[in-house]
Amino acid sequence: MELGTDTPAIWTALHEAHQDSSAGGRMYWLRRLVTTKMTGDDIELHIDQMSSNSERLAALVTKAKPLTVADIHATGLINSLPIDWQPCISALMNDDE
Secondary structure, eight states, X not given: OOOXXXXXXXXXXXXXXXXXXXXHHHHHHHHHHHXXXXXXXXXXXXXXXXXXXXXXXXXXXXXXXXXXXXXXXXXXXXXXXXXXXXHHHHHHHTOOX
């Protein structure tokens, strides 16, 4: 695969090669999927962004690490916390369990 100097393609390839399958990675994409709001009036762009969020979440869900009701509950809880809880949220999202 020759990427040359195509920075976006290089970044995408690097990101896909090192996808974060930790609980934080799944939680991040679940949060993106359920909290993304449409901005502007381009519905096709919004649908594409939502599809991308869904695909990225699906890529992290495996038989060994399924998406569970507990993951959804934790994501809802984190979404409900005020911004001053951000350091705690960041620590939780970087935890492998």
